[in-house]
Amino acid sequence: MLSRTAENLYWLARYVERAEYLARTIDATLRVTALPAAYIGKTNEWDSALLTAGVAASFYQKYQEANEANVVDYLSFSADNPSSIRNCIEAARLNSRSVRTALTSEMWDTINSAWIELQAVWSKGTSTREDLAKFLRFVQETSLRFDGSAYRTMLRNDAYWFSRMGVHLERADNTARILDVKYHVLLPEEEHVGGPLDFYQWSSILRSVSALTAYHWVYRETLKPWLIADLLILNDTLPRSLASCYGNLVRNLDQIGVAYGRQGPAQRHARGIRNRLEHSNMNDIFQHGVHEFIQEFIADNSRLGEIITKQYLI
């Protein structure tokens, strides 16, 4: 297939995944901030939402302080924020248009309908919490429909595998970021671990990656930071864990390698990251430092993106 087509499919999937992640982040943050102050302490949840979205620096060039109104607007609708949900959907539609021939009609319909709704219903943003909840649901449903359409209608060929790679690379990045920020914010406060404050903070992490129920199924325990880290990093039964994302990335890259009759640096690099995840345990990671571990992972993950681009997309 055309390199440009593969690139567009890959980015299209990333944009849709990113939009969903942002919607989940806002949703989880709203839940925490709706709690009485006694439960959440003095941390600014909107600040950490900006951090996990990776847009804190650009946000503060525009605003003095982070509050619900301006963060929601910046993450959802702002034209100045290249990764706002609106910009993600618009970029996804532009990419879809330029690779329409590689999309199934269901996938196109999902993106095009979302784009139409964005303009028709959400062009002025949201004014009430109810509206916002509706908007966030709309974004998540768009992503579910898109994913489902891809899964159910695409031929299992390189077009599919490149698009899946976009999903898993983006998802791994998002999961890693949220862990990094939350651990950074939460863990130093030893005295609070296990208190009610942390309970809600930690449950919001799990909510933002839709893994709260899964946690209970897997561990049958109250929320514990190291178990949460274990779930999100090492447990490959959880679709958003780093281990699971890398299992999929390696598989997709292998499928492409087989189809093209050639392996390359992308396959090797992905396999290296997966092996490291497979052979780690939480003890080692805590010894090494969670923050350091995740920082290295984020760098490795984005390096894989660069290698894929060089090997296939340009």
Added chain:
Amino acid sequence: MAVAFDEMNIPGGDLRPAYQELARWLKETPPEALEYRRQEAELLFRRIGITFAVYGDSESTERLIPFDVIPRIMSGKEWTLLEKGLKQRVRALNMFLRDIYHGRDILRAEVVPDDLIFQNPVFRPEMNGQQVPHDVYVHIAGIDIIRVDAEDFIVLEDNARTPSGVSYMLENREIMMRLFPDLFARHKVAPVERYPDELLSALRSVAPHGASGEPTVALLTPGVYNSAYYEHSFLADKLGIELVEGRDLVVKNNEVFMRTTEGVKRVDVIYRRVDDDFLDPLTFRPDSALGVPGLMSAYAAGNITLANAVGTGIADDKAIYSYMPEIVKFYLGEEPILKNVQTWRCREPKDLAYVLDNLGDLVVKEVHGSGGYGMLIGPAATKATIEAFREKLKREPEGFIAQPTLALSTCPTCTATGLAPRHVDLRPFVLTGSKTTTIVPGGLTRVALKEGSLVVNSSQGGGTKDTWILDE
């Protein structure tokens, strides 16, 4: 201005035979049902994303072309005649182009004046003496046809560069079949759906002689911001070929390749929807990023077929248009089956004088214009506009032609106040391969939605209709 020919009704109240079943159906169908289906059609168009971009329109960059749900119907007999005329005309166009870039018999015979060719900005000296594969220049022609009475079809314009609209012909039919299955059951409508197949085999048939048995065809688009981008992606999809942009192609050793995830792959035929000027920055406009550096040398080396060929613009020039009857006679020795609109060439002093005296009654067009821009419709224009045009004409007479305001035929059309006659034209698409010329029965009917308006261009608010050729 003459009274427009009504394609449905004979003066006095009778119906023309092709429309009898439709008229019966319309009588049975309540207006709400029509309106409901019209809305449904619009929704379908928007969801499928059948849009076109409007340049310089900041409000929304993509618009729907309004679709009218009442089909335009023609009898099989009428079509047979039209088809014959179209094939004849396109054959002559191809011979004319070959001649202009080679022997120039027609200039020596003084049938067409030299300067119309050599001083024409769309003439491509780069094509002088160049062999194009299989001698086909216009692989895809869109010939704009109007009707003024029961007998005659008249050619309004030959589109020999990159004619667009065929996706609407195909999608209009799809949507009509979805919305009005009963109406189809009551008619025998000749199908149009084999167009993509015909196009692909025509394109394959003109592959360079050195190409492999299964030549690789690609469609070259300027990209998503082009007004006809939807059509480009639609066609690539239907043909099962890659939709490429200039940056996807690379020329090595005078061969053209596309960049793929598995390395580069040779391309043999390019159905290009990029204008000559932007094809190759090394030959044409150096500031353009749409094209492919080196494409023209690969073309000259005979390693790639471009459809349509470079330099075909000279044949759809409006000044050349006025010579088409002579061109048909010159190459084929036949009487043209399709007439031309009477045309005054403002470059000729006698004609100019006439035009200046009768500006209020004429349509004046820029020789190189398209899309309905830059024209004067005398009877509909204000005094000031006419005077402004008079100055333009005097300043640069060779830039214009004039034609009588024709009474384009009308077809019943849905309007805010119910069914009413609206003016239409027709653009059939003629495909020329190495051995055959084909036309699917029908074409794109464009309709002027404003009452009394004669402008059917989509960029000027015109709409489209499905075109039915009855299979009798």
